[in-house]
Amino acid sequence: MIAAVIPVALAMMSLALLLNLFRLLRGPEITDRILALDTMYINSIALIVLYGIQQGSDLVFEAAMLIAVMGFLGTVAVAKYLLRGDIIE
Amino acid sequence: MMAILIELIVAALLLAGAAFALVGSIGLARLPDFFQRLHGPTKATTLGVGCTVLASAFYFSWQDGGISLHELLIVMFLFITAPVSAHTVARAALHRHVKTSPRTRGEPWQH
Numbered sequence A: 001m002i003a004a005v006i007p008v009a010l011a012m013m014s015l016a017l018l019l020n021l022f023r024l025l026r027g028p029e030i031t032d033r034i035l036a037l038d039t040m041y042i043n044s045i046a047l048i049v050l051y052g053i054q055q056g057s058d059l060v061f062e063a064a065m066l067i068a069v070m071g072f073l074g075t076v077a078v079a080k081y082l083l084r085g086d087i088i089e
Numbered sequence B: 001m002m003a004i005l006i007e008l009i010v011a012a013l014l015l016a017g018a019a020f021a022l023v024g025s026i027g028l029a030r031l032p033d034f035f036q037r038l039h040g041p042t043k044a045t046t047l048g049v050g051c052t053v054l055a056s057a058f059y060f061s062w063q064d065g066g067i068s069l070h071e072l073l074i075v076m077f078l079f080i081t082a083p084v085s086a087h088t089v090a091r092a093a094l095h096r097h098v099k100t101s102p103r104t105r106g107e108p109w110q111h
Helices: A002-026 A030-055 A061-084 B002-030 B039-064 B072-096
Strands: none
Touching (some): A002 A030, A002 B039, B002 B039
């Protein structure tokens, strides 16, 4: 049953990533683009976890953890730059 | 019997997680205005990743015959950081006076 569900979940997650890409390319304001990138890294974490379940190995979770940390830092840094004109004051 | 139950739980959690992520991204792509768009991903996507990671924790606990909890670190980190990043992006948008659609009421930077 899991083997039948995982391709469906992978397809839905990829569709979600394509919709995020649409907003990233289209977004009228730069904050829209930041929000789209934020959503993209969160969705890619879910995609990596799905891949790990499909392969039956839990070696990929360290990569997911790294993407989570780096994505959060990037979002906060760009938003802080927009807000204050500087990242570290 | 136990195996079928675990498979059912994992499959339901995977489908629910993917559906939540898809709904959040549809909201991000279709809503008319930045402050409305902020609602979609910050809630639904986090819940989507939460369901997916919970399914993975169930699956590997059952497969390896021990409790496998290190995936939950990811979801704990995301639950802590997602509101912080959403708050920071919203403050940046308020600072830049982004355009709102006519149906969004109130312009908080005017008073």
